[in-house]
Amino acid sequence: xEVLLIIVSLLLIAIVLLQSGKAExxxxxxxxxxxxxxxxxxxxxxxxFISRLTLVLGIAFFVICFIMGF
Numbered sequence: 001x002e003v004l005l006i007i008v009s010l011l012l013i014a015i016v017l018l019q020s021g022k023a024e025x026x027x028x029x030x031x032x033x034x035x036x037x038x039x040x041x042x043x044x045x046x047x048x049f050i051s052r053l054t055l056v057l058g059i060a061f062f063v064i065c066f067i068m069g070f
Contacts, residue, residue, distance in 0.1 A: 005064045012057040019050055 043051055 015054050
């Protein structure tokens with residue numbers, strides 16, 4: 001079970017690092033760049049896949065940790 005947790009952890013770290021930077025958008029809100037503040041942006045293609053894979057790996061990580069706790 002520990003090996004599975006390590007594999008899921010490493011995959012989760014790699015997938016999170018592959019995601020596109022949304023921090024730029026957040027910093028523009030703070031500094032006053034509001035031209036794209038309320039823009040509707042949909043994830044498509046690889047961004048959508050990476051986002052969903054991150055969600056699945058996060059849930060798997062939580063479930064494995066929960067099971068190992070008991």
